[in-house]
Amino acid sequence: xxxxxxxxxxxxxxxxxxxxxxxxxxxxxxxxxxxxxxxxxxxxxxxxxxxxxxxxxxxxxxxxxxxxxxxxxxxxxxxxxxxxxxxxxxxxxxxxxxxxxxxxxxxxxxxxxxxxxxxxxxxxxxxxxxxxxxxxxxxxxxxxxxxxxxxx
Numbered sequence: 001x002x003x004x005x006x007x008x009x010x011x012x013x014x015x016x017x018x019x020x021x022x023x024x025x026x027x028x029x030x031x032x033x034x035x036x037x038x039x040x041x042x043x044x045x046x047x048x049x050x051x052x053x054x055x056x057x058x059x060x061x062x063x064x065x066x067x068x069x070x071x072x073x074x075x076x077x078x079x080x081x082x083x084x085x086x087x088x089x090x091x092x093x094x095x096x097x098x099x100x101x102x103x104x105x106x107x108x109x110x111x112x113x114x115x116x117x118x119x120x121x122x123x124x125x126x127x128x129x130x131x132x133x134x135x136x137x138x139x140x141x142x143x144x145x146x147x148x149x150x151x152x
Contacts, residue, residue, distance in 0.1 A: 004095045007051045009039045013058035021078035033142040048099050052088050059083040062092040071135045074110040108148045109134050
């Protein structure tokens with residue numbers, strides 16, 4: 001049974017999933033195109049990390065991050081390779097968007113890599129649109145920037 005719960009950045013299962021995500025991405029993109037924010041830096045700002053478990057096993061994560069400028073960004077989206085195709089990312093994003101609506105946020109932004117074709121397709125299907133770079137990002141041809149407006 002799939003469970004999605006709000007957790008902390010210090011949760012060892014969340015940390016392990018982020019480590020797996022970092023390892024996965026490190027072979028796809030050069031270091032200068034790695035925009036992963038360390039959890040220690042995320043801790044300095046408002047954040048809402050979620051974890052997905054199946055029968056008690058941590059299988060996915062996502063984090064709603066609100067920066068100093070008030071911009072809401074989706075970070076650290078990851079589902080373990082053995083659990084992909086089971087709508088876990090969809091459930092994680094639903095929980096994150098519910099949190100965003102509860103916070104009365106009007107838009108959610110995200111940055112992903114150009115080679116994450118399945119993720120980009122998933123985001124588009126979920127209502128996210130391609131946009132220009134946002135926040136502290138500067139244009140990188142290896143990045144895709146997306147946004148979704150949240151109805152009230």
